[in-house]
Amino acid sequence: MSADLSPIDIAKFAAAKRASGFVEDGMRVGLGTGSTAAWLVKCLGERIENEGLSITAVATSSQTAKQAKEVGIKVSSLNEVKWLDLTIDGADEYDDELNLIKGGGGALLQEKIVATASDRMIVIADSTKKVA
Numbered sequence: 001m002s003a004d005l006s007p008i009d010i011a012k013f014a015a016a017k018r019a020s021g022f023v024e025d026g027m028r029v030g031l032g033t034g035s036t037a038a039w040l041v042k043c044l045g046e047r048i049e050n051e052g053l054s055i056t057a058v059a060t061s062s063q064t065a066k067q068a069k070e071v072g073i074k075v076s077s078l079n080e081v082k083w084l085d086l087t088i089d090g091a092d093e094y095d096d097e098l099n100l101i102k103g104g105g106g107a108l109l110q111e112k113i114v115a116t117a118s119d120r121m122i123v124i125a126d127s128t129k130k131v132a
Contacts, residue, residue, distance in 0.1 A: 045071025
């Protein structure tokens with residue numbers, strides 16, 4: 001990790017790194033869209049390189065799919081895999097009671113479809129997403 005990162009990027013990296021630890025070999029994983037999800041893809045790519053992790057991913061955007069392929073993640077579609085073990089995605093806002101808002105970006109429909117096809121979902125967010 002570069003020393004040139006902002007405190008927010010460091011927080012996003014830390015959240016993504018922690019979430020990536022829930023991904024196990026052989027899983028089918030939904031990958032969200034956005035800046036925190038991009039950090040997650042990088043962390044998963046490191047695990048593929050360093051640990052030999054093997055996963056199949058369904059991305060919620062073409063941007064995430066492209067990034068995932070670049071780091072060695074096998075990308076598939078819900079038509080092919082049918083269900084997912086886990087989806088990890090970011091949030092647009094959350095509060096003290098962990099209510100959250102998703103879908104501020106353009107991938108809302110695909111994010112909802114992927115989340116619905118998952119046994120579990122992890123939402124990752126940094127402190128800038130917290131609202132009163």
